[in-house]
Amino acid sequence: MRLIDRIFPIVDSFKGYTKSTFSHDLIAGLTVAIMLVPQGMAYALLTGVPPIYGLYGGLIPLFLYALFGTSRQMSIGPVAISALLVLGGVSTLATPETPEFISLVITVGLLVGLAQMLLGFLRLGFLVNFLSHPVIIGFTSAAAIIIAISQLKDLLGFPIPRGLSVTGAIQYAGQHIGQTNWISVAFCLGGIALMFILRAINKKIPDALIVVILGTLLSWGLNLNSYGLSIVGEVPEGLPSFQLPDMSWTTIQLLGETTLTVTIICIVESLAIAKVLEAKHQDYTVRPNQELFALGISKIGGAFFQAIPTSGSFTRSAINHESGAKTTISSIITGLLIGLTLLFLTPLFYYLPRAILAAIILLAVKSLFDLKEAIHLWHTHKEDFWMMLITFIVTLVVSIPVGIFTGVLLSIGAILYHSTHPHIAILGRIEGTNYYRNINRFEDAIEFDHKIILRFDDQLYFANASFFKDRIKQIVQVINRPIKYFYLDASDIHKMDSSGLHALEEIHQYLKQQNIVLCICSARGPVRDMLFKSGLMETIGRENQFLSIQAAHLFHSQEADGQRMPSENALQTDYDDGSELKIET
Secondary structure (H helix, E strand, O other): OOHHHHHOOHHHHOOOOOHHHHHHHHHHHHHHHHHHHHHHHHHHHHHOOOOHHHHHOOOHHHHHHHHHOOOOOOOEEOOHHHHHHHHHHHOOOOOOOOHHHHHHHHHHHHHHHHHHHHHHHOOOHHHHHHOOHHHHHHHHHHHHHHHHHHOHHHHHOOOOOOOOOHHHHHHHHHHOHHHOOHHHHHHHHHHHHHHHHHHHHOOOOOHHHHHHHHHHHHHHHOOHHHHOOOEOOOOOOOOOOOOOOOOOHHHHHHOHHHHHHHHHHHHHHHHHHHHHHHHHHOOOOOOHHHHHHHHHHHHHHHHOOOOOOOEEOHHHHHHHHHOOOOOOHHHHHHHHHHHHHHHHOHHHHOOOEHHHHHHHHHHHHHHHOOHHHHHHHHHHOHHHHHHHHHHHHHHHHOOHHHHHHHHHHHHHHHHHHHHHOOOEEEEEEEOOOOOEEEOOOOOOEEOOOEEEEEEEOOOEOOOOHHHHHHHHHHHHHHOOOOEEEEEEEOOOOOOEOHHHHHHHHHHHHHHHHOOOEEEEEOOOHHHHHHHHHHOHHHHHOHHHEEOOHHHHHHHHHHHHOOOOOOOOOHHHHOOOOOOOOOOOO
């Protein structure tokens, strides 16, 4: 791949670009823009800033991602999860919708962008894999509830103090239910109902935009703001101006935790979307580290033009894909339309009810709450279910950052536990075949007299060496029949370090004291290399190493029948040419 293609993937998109391709991109770009305008404004309010900053998030970031991004259908911009994370972190430092709060939000976008670019340059995108799928499900489900509760103020039409817990907000709303503005309730619930109906008719209908238009017309025509209906009010007209974010060391320190949290979730969210879309098209390859660079530079550019932090959007990316987008030109078209909106259409949003924006948010986050997946995990994988549930509860009860880091710790803990306690199986031969399987899973698996066959299903290294030794000793001690041979099926031991070698040598000595012969079966080339270089191959004896369990069994069966001399080299006779052992690299 040429250097220019690697840095600017959009160049590769132009190969074979036709009028037909452009028409698809044009339709997709228009469709996404129609959706992004109301969503951007709604997510800006969710972030705690005026709606105009959500529209700014649909401008410069889209152009930059279109140039540097490798996913041709992913649509970036303001999203609910990022908005909630930023609100949760920055609201502890400043009051929402104040100039200080807005400045901190924009700085978060810059810091997150720098962090993502750094991870991309250092090729460290793999680190987000420590956030497992159950943890993500637990976090996003809790976030959906938190977002829904945060919209109670616009649904009910009276202010609810910020900073309250989920239960605290619900309790406060219940205690002040008499202050409810029923016009606001009607607008919010009516907006949700209308969007449901429009989606049922045709998912391609721009339901959010229609609800915004109808809500604004009703609010303006009936002068409902005089009856207590909260409206957006004046929305600044024109393109955003260049502005340097606050990058003082004090501010960076204050925003450190929020930056880390938003960085992790944005990467997970965006790369997941990119990979799903890649699988659907298969005519291009998503490069994770280039994606991190693209996501990072789009946030950095956006921050210099007053945009709130952006990320990949599940809903808008799906719409972009379904509308036929072929390249990132569709994102450029979306950005151009947002620019035209900023130049000419913002005065039309003056009478837009906040209850309508709350309806858009509530319907958008519905998909984040994944009860179906929770039920599936309960039936298929209890460990993952409990991991998901703990993340869900901690996020909901304590805080979003604590919930995320709890999930990361749970994921790492699960990795460490399974790595230090790998699966071990005692094998028997399936009657009438040369296949050897777990005796606990196959009832017809037959164990041989005087032999134990054990399979170790992981690399043998420092983290599980002690478990390996202890488990084999335990098995030998509980076997209540005479044992002469211990076959170690090493087919799944793909790697072995010095700790693993010491553990294997110790087991060899232990079995020798019990008058049991250790036999290594089906060892992979790299493992045989380690045995040879360490001298352990000679210590165990080449005559006790075989290319398969069946070869070992036949060798010892013939030996017992007097058909074969014990001094014959088992490894050599398993090679077709009878040559010496070959060390594989």
